[in-house]
Amino acid sequence: MPRLERAHLEIVRAVEQHGSLTAAAEKLHLTQSALSHSIRKLEHQLGLPVWHREGRRLRLTQAGEYLLAVAHRLLPQLEHAEERLGQFASGERGTLRIGMECHPCYQWLLKIVAPYLAAWPRVDVDVKQKFRFGGIGALFGYEIDLLATPDPLHKPGLVFEPVFDYEQVLVVGPGHPLRELAYVEPRHLAGETLITYPVAIDRLDIYTQFLTPAGIGPKRHKPIESTDILLQMVASGRGVAALPRWLVEEQAARFAVQAVKLGRAGVAKRIFLGLREEDAGLDYLRAFVDLARGYRAGPR
Known part of the structure; x- marks a missing residue:
């Protein structure tokens, strides 16, 4: 039965990551001839090819793809364990x-x-x-x-x-007509510019838990990375957003924004x-x- 060693997994990972024997050998602190010898020895021990050779290029066989998956799973765990043990040994x-x-x-x-x-x-x-x-x-x-x-x-x-736990709410600026409502319904956002973080729509609560179930979308969707810029845009009347109530209340004095409930029941969330x-x-x-x-x- 072939016996796998850590060095075998490191070879497979290095060759795949660096794309050539020369670069992989440098990463592994080996000469190219030593790495080539290790590859031949690995395939001999396993009794099957790990790579298809196409000129200078190496392409993983099915067995090689399996070994690569094992390497990606096990090597980070070993490296993490070594780091932890080293910290324990040094009192850190x-x-x-x-x-x-x-x-x-x-x-x-x-x-x-x-x-x-x-x-x-x-x-x-x-x-x-x-x-x-x-x-x-x-x-x-x-x-x-x-x-x-x-x-x-x-x-x-x-x-x-x-x-x-927290509540996701709509954020509106001063003078916005929606700020007078006890809660907003999806239809209220049909004519609005909705400002969100640059995240896929299927990961945004304002869509998945509020707009999409009602079959409604905003007039325009504008992604913004920075929380401060997002709140400044809302305070300037450039659109509305959805954020945790605690954050809106915390930032209300800086940006003159107000929280409005999303739907009669609200949108409840929890951080894990x-x-x-x-x-x-x-x-x-x-x-x-x-x-x-x-x-x-x-x-x-």
Whole structure:
């Protein structure tokens, strides 16, 4: 029976990532001839080809594609474990990496980070916003340790902890006719410019939980990345938006905006922190989750 070694997985991953034997050999700190020898030895041990050779180009066989998938799954776990063990050996805790799938949650997160850093002086915090609406893969790939999201995707190996509830509301500027209503209905937005974060429509609550079920869309949809610019646009009468009530109330004095309920029943949401099951018992991760659960966003 062929015996797989970590070096085999690293070879398959490096060749695929770097596209040539020369670049892969450099990455693995080998000569090109040594890498070629390792490849021949790997295929001999497995008893089947891992690559199709097309001139200088290597293309993975079906077995090679399988090995690559295994490499992508196992190598990040081994690298993460080595990093953790190294931190333990040096008396450090390392860095708590948090991915964001919630644009406005960044303001909420900042207020939790300060007391957390004070309570855990040997743990650093890094916030990775590039994982917005793609954080599940980042958790499985050991690129982040926690994922802040309003839309948990429950999968084996992951745990999602609810940390706080909030209401999604419509945001309008001064003098806007909708600000006088007790609540808005989808039809009220048919003639409006709707300003949102640059996120796919099927991941925006204002669409999925309010407009789309009613078969209604806004007159215009304008994506904006920055929360401050979004609120300034609304305050200037350039459109309306949908945000958490706590954020609108917190920013109302700065931007002269007002929250209006979405529908008679409102739109209820909840923020979750997701983590890997295997990490659920780590004290410094648990401390962050507990601190987040105890914090209530909004004006003081």
